[in-house]
Amino acid sequence: MRALTNSDSLELLRDLIRIPSVNPVLAPHEGHNEVKIAEFAVEWLRKHHIHAEIEFVEPGRPNVYAELGDGDGPTLCFCAHLDTVGTEGMTIEPFEPTVEGNRVYGRGSCDMKAGVASIMSAAAILAAEGTIKGKVILALICDEEYASIGADHYVLHHKADACILTEPSDLKMVVAHRGFLWAKITTTGRSAHGARWDLGESAITKMGSILVGLDQFDKKVLRERKDPLVGPASMHVSLVNGGVGVSTYAPECQIHVERRTLPNEDADAVKAEIEQVVKEAVEGAEVEWYFKRDPLLCDENAEIIQHATKAYETVMGHEVEKIGWEVWTDAAVFHQAGIPTINIGASGFGLHEPVEWVDFESVMKNTDILVESAKSFLKAGSSISN
Template identity: 35%
Template sequence: MCERLSQPAAILAELVALDSVNPDLVPGGAGESAVADHCARWLAARGFEVHRLEERPGRPSLVAVAHGTGGGRTLMLNGHFDTVGLAGYDGDPLLPRVADGRMYGRGTFDMKGGIAAMMVAAARAVAAGPLRGDVVLACVADEEHGSSGTEEVLASFTADAAIVTEPSHLQLTLAHKGFAWFDVEILGRAAHGSRPDLGVDAIAKAGHFLVALEEWGRRLAEGPAHPLLGTGTVHASVIEGGEEASTYPARCRITLERRTVPGETVEGVTGELTLVLDELVSRVPGFRYQLTRGVHREPFEADPGADVVRVLRRHAEHALGRPPLIRAEPFWTDCALLDRAGIPCVLFGVDGEGAHAATEYVDLASLDRLTEILTATVGEFCS
């Protein structure tokens, strides 16, 4: 790279060059150790008290604290180190490339750009101080899979408010969906293919469930909608069944995902699914099932009147020359964990494209703008 880079962009280039693929997503992935080591050195050199949390070996998160003079509010900036895999990326995913005001590379957008911005913003705000409140940087592992990093941080640290710097195109993100995963196993009876009198075809029975699942999705789409997120959704994700052509299948397993909006709970969703299945039991001869609930995460909705939202909105409007757009995200983020821990939070991050895609980039002007907005927000909130 021959272009002269701003401080956030230079740090981002260093972070992109460090492989931090989540090994829970890609077996053998590098994990977060190298990028955590790099950030720890940078933050410690600027006076931050750095805590390394590593309940899972090789999967460290950092909490870097700049203590205030006392009597002020604590603000946490949260972002994740880990990235999705490198296979299939167009070009070298670990070689940051700058062209036309963009930086390309795995993690530039999702979300090492946010990490770089919050590191520089916190350092600048502390240097410009004094601040009465503490500034806490939570640079976490494993957001792309199980969010064990933020959960580990929240077991030991808290704050009066938080900003998650996931990419949001410099738009104020006040809500996102949750999700719940289920395994539905349709039960048949194995028998030789020549003996329909003995066999029960679990795959054929599963067809009734798939039709009912599609109808459930239609009812959701026509039901009450959240003003920013719309309605919840449901879809079949994986189907497995049968052993060989000459045998009636005894089992057919369908994994499904139900995306939820604020106001919906995993208990309520489980009840909806059970009603769908029990209705099939009542009308489809021989229909039997087993239901297993898997991973679930709550939806998130910020209080638009919370102090952190108001302060961030004001500084974003000043930097952008207009009020920031208000948006919601269909995907899940660590905001929900912070909110559940009683920490008012909001999501605000860079512009760009290509999360999890073959080409990924961050708009460098937005990276600098984000750093400016976060610096001012930290300065006011913690003063």
């Protein structure tokens, strides 16, 4: 018997939207109540007889950890982020969710308070049934929309045998996505009075050769390198800075580039390629790699894929579509920590846009898929371990 009605879950989703939890780094001037939403989630879960607590990643930046089950068997993690992007430019009321037919409107309705509601609802249903062998743990985390400090912190402190994320995916199963690398490239010129063509050398002009080289490399080489699930590799120049005044030869120029990587690409090889392009364009330019996020590729034979596929068919009555994404998600953090991870989330529209909504029926289907996945995964795992 279902312990939770659909209207309980709808009310939960609306309550989550009503608590603004805009990422404080992205929009410092907006209400950022990650703590308030975390406290709400803990209280709600405890009311449904689930052990839940806040874990602070940094002051004011909380994750919610929750667990249920008897621990005698494998551990399955459900993960969603509590933060949202800002509300600038929105043309609907961001934090007073309206319901029209199946649609629930509001900032974060789709990305991804729907996913949070699905996970919390699934946990409440599983707790009420009380038949779990093994453990389900919840990761309701902060900061996905900026630097993913929540996910990084969570995997340092908690282990699981598999993980399902619930970013909105139209109920398709995401088994792969791209990663990325960031680099800063610097050229050096010779500063001189703007009249002294005989002395000056512009770092900006040098950078021009690098820009042309990188553009050619992106369009001719990377775009031809395709992955069947996530499409081609790519890169772009996202920031530029250089020069000191209109009448002075520019002593320095800097650009930042972002390289989006495919699941089977090696990070060191990716770096070496770009360094080569830069070197061929300008001798002596500096390349500094300063941030990296790995791609996601869940092994097609991973148990979680098999169990979630079966669960999907039980709930939906047809085969699940397995896809890859161009964008990066927290799934890669779990995957990198050695936890086979996939994503199945609700349907909706307007992520980071002026009008955002989620299809509530898909939220309930997502909940059912999580419940069935947990039952199937934990049952199989506990019989193996017995």
